[in-house]
Amino acid sequence: MSTLAPTGSLVAAGAVDAYKIYGSGENEVRALDGVSVEFMAGRFTAVMGPSGSGKSTLMHCVAGLDRLSRGRVFIGDVDLSTLNDKKLTQLRRSKIGFIFQAFNLVPTLTALENITLPMALAGTKGDQEWVDRVIDTVGLRNRLTHRPAELSGGQQQRVAVARALASRPAIIFADEPTGNLDSRSGTEILSFMRRAVDEFGQTIVMVTHDHLAASYSDRVLFLGDGRIVDEMHEPTAQSVLDRMRRFGE
């Protein structure tokens, strides 16, 4: 199934005919089975699907953390399959932001050091004004010198969001960002992400199995058995839930 981009939008990242195959013969598992997808710039896309549907694999491959068996993935106009490990690493720290479910932060670094980590690794200062604005947006001004162990789970995840935004990446990948949080902190994180898209024009791709989280996105992709089986624009929690229920049938 192909997706149609709204006219006038730029494609931030995508995959063309992507296969990810583990094992061979009888044991062959197709985590991705011919996926083609485009993620539009300035949009918030959610990727949903039951366990084993390939949603995490898709995200890992598009984010340059894993390599495809066949097919192409690209960030902007860069084909990731043409990059060696070093170039890929450099691309990750300059073009991609990450928000993981847990253990997002380096425990030995302070909140501020964690936020600026990708830029520090690249050896650049980054845009100081922008970093300040991000910090204020997520409300971490008075926690900057704290280490992760001294922060609550919600605060840690806010640091992760700030880190992802701080380097102004072309695209942010979020892997179950609210999976470990209580509902209030979760809502807070999702609001920040929504604001980032609306106010800063940030592109976000989020893998989730939570229909409430998906309802914050502009568009939901549904994966099943390594293929894109459906998509939904302007989702609500209820419509997503209804669609997900059909997987069980």
Next chain:
Amino acid sequence: MFTLALRNLWARKLRVLLLVATIASGVGFIVGSLVFGETITKSFDDLFSTAYRNTDVVVRGAPLYESDFGTVRDRVPGDVVDEVTRVPGVAGAAGLVQFSLTVLDRTGQPVGTGGAPSFGQTWIALDRASPYRLVAGAAPARDDEVVIDRKLAADGPFALGDAITVLSSSGRSSYSVAGVVTFGEQDSAGGANSVLFTPATAQRLTKAGGAWDEIIVVSTGEVSDEQLAGRIEQALSGRPIQAVTAAAVAKENTDALADALSFIDILLLVFGAISVIVATFVIVNTFAILVSQRLRELALLRALGASAEQVRRSVLLEATAIGILGSLAGVGFGLVLALGIKALFAAFGADLPATGLVLTPAMVVVGFVVGIVSTVGAAYLPARKASRVPPIAALRDAALPPARTTVARIAAGAALAVIAGAALASGLAGGEIALVGVASLAAIVAMATLAPLFARALARLLGAPLTRLRGITGTLARENASRSPRRTASTAMALAVGAMLVSFLLVLSASITASVGALVDRDITADFTIDQKTFGPGFPTSVAAEARAVTGVATVTPYRQTQALIGGRVVRIVATDAATFPQVVRLGTITGDLRSLGTDGLAVRADTAATKGWSLGTPVEVTSATGTTTLTVRALYAPKNLADITGDYLVDLAYADQASNDPLDFLLFVRLADGATEAQVRPGLEAVVRQTPTLVLQNREEFKDSRAQRINQILVLFNALLALAILIAGLGIANTLSLSIHERRRELGLLRAVGQTKAQTRSMVRWEGAIIGILGAVLGVALGLVFGIAVVNALGDQGISELAIPASLVVVLVLGALFGVAASWRPARRAARLDILQAIGSE
């Protein structure tokens, strides 16, 4: 639980191998020392059994005193031979003298320089009494004929009828080789060169005046050797002699030589102990990390019903298995080490008698006890910690309860530090080296106890420049090194032990070198010295006479150090030309007259005389190798420095020549006449020295350098032995880092995901290794400095007047950092190769 312990071992083969190697090195040194000691004893036992195998009883002079080199005895008067021969049961008796000499080959160079001693001896014409067997030629018939051993004949090379030149205390003389002998079945007596002279020549060379060193007696076999010895003593009662069975003499000689070589045993034991200590740190650390990694597994076992006791036992069982493997490897390593040392001796020309290595069951038991006890002992604390893991930890991310409070740690560390200080103080005051050893051990343990308290701060401090140097990579390295202070501290301590000893030796040797330099600068006024190239037996007094004849030479002052018995104690005595000595060595204020010492005068250091209550004119009984004489105190001297060149007692050569059986000079001080320059006189002196190839002519600077060189050679040897301990510490660092990386792999995955390149990952781990390395070096150098300064201060009155802190200590710090980098090479590569997704997804 037993199966589990074994499975754990098998699952971590490489780690086990590392621990086994660690233990094996310590056990190896200890077993090697035992094997070498026993092999030496056996070798010399064989040697002396051969030497006396045809002799039944030995008659020798009464003991005068015990010197550092064995019992000093009076010679046996020549007429005793006849008296002994008349004793019923004696088949024959012959007198024997033995003396050291240097054999020159045909080019005039000494044969076997660098180790193998050469000695001259009387050819025993007595039927079957000599251990030597003629294999070519004939016994020496004329006084200008000698017989040599087969090894010397080959080394020379000397053929029958060839001329052979020897240097003895009587100077240079030449002989014709009449025959070649073997020592029993061996080519030589334990590698030594033997030259056998006619009794008359031997008497002349030793100026023995008809007396003998010992008389060897052959029995008719009618009575036992013990009975025969008894008969001889009875028949000669009233004469100052002893009759002893040859077997007893062989045993005495063996014991004395084994005793003289025991320093090698002790050295190996010390390094074995050092290796064991370092290994203990590595084992404690490794087990501690393994336990914390297996926290959940252990908690699961507890949850499933394993008792705390069972958990503890499973860890200890694992340690026991490793200890057994390590001991086994260690015994093998010890044998190799003993072989290596034997080979080293052979390389220096001191061929030990061909005896196989001696390995007794007792040595194996000692090796295993050391290996197993140290391993299990080191694993005990981690094992106890493991048994305290609560079952609930299986279900949540619980940390282990802290083992010890800070207060208890400070108290324990302080107590150990006090013990170390006290042991050091009393050890130095009493001259007890063993106590200094105990002190250093206590200091190491004190440091290990206290180090976790300041390791974090110190690692941060040492790593502070890294942030500026390496940016975020540096910050991460620094923070990683300081995040687990206990682990970092104990990893660094393994290296600190080596660094401590290296820097202690550096301080000590630099201080000795500086002291020698200062001594030469300040207290020696001679222009040249004539010295032996290596530690030798001394050289003929004729050299001094020849040097005196060189134009431009004002005085030549021979210098010897000898031992004698004064007031019931064996003391060192300087023998020199008392008249010219003050012109080449500053003696400070001299009371009395050194010129008047002669054959019956004694000069004493003023403060020594004061403590004994002696003054000018006091008679003092002195026992030397030739008997007891009463000397009169004729001069007192008060050198400003306490250096040992002047000694406490000083006699003139006139006395020394008659007080020794084998008068040899050790060193000559040469002073030039007014107006003569070094350049003018040097060729003449060189010509004299060239006659005696064992000697070297040196001006003041050269003399200083050569002394410093000797000290440095010893330093190099010690550092080479320490290299193994340092290597173990390196393995320990590698071990800790790879285990730490395993623990942090999720974090590493995150760093890689958000943009850390592989090169940055490697750099981060290596810098962490560098910080640990430099931390170990800093701790070690600090301890080494404390001990070095303390020991140098204590040795102030032994001639080490200067304290020197060498700049090479900085090199130790740099090496520590480099060492940390080298040790972290593999862990760093492993960290960089981690699969990002697996790392992020891992528990």
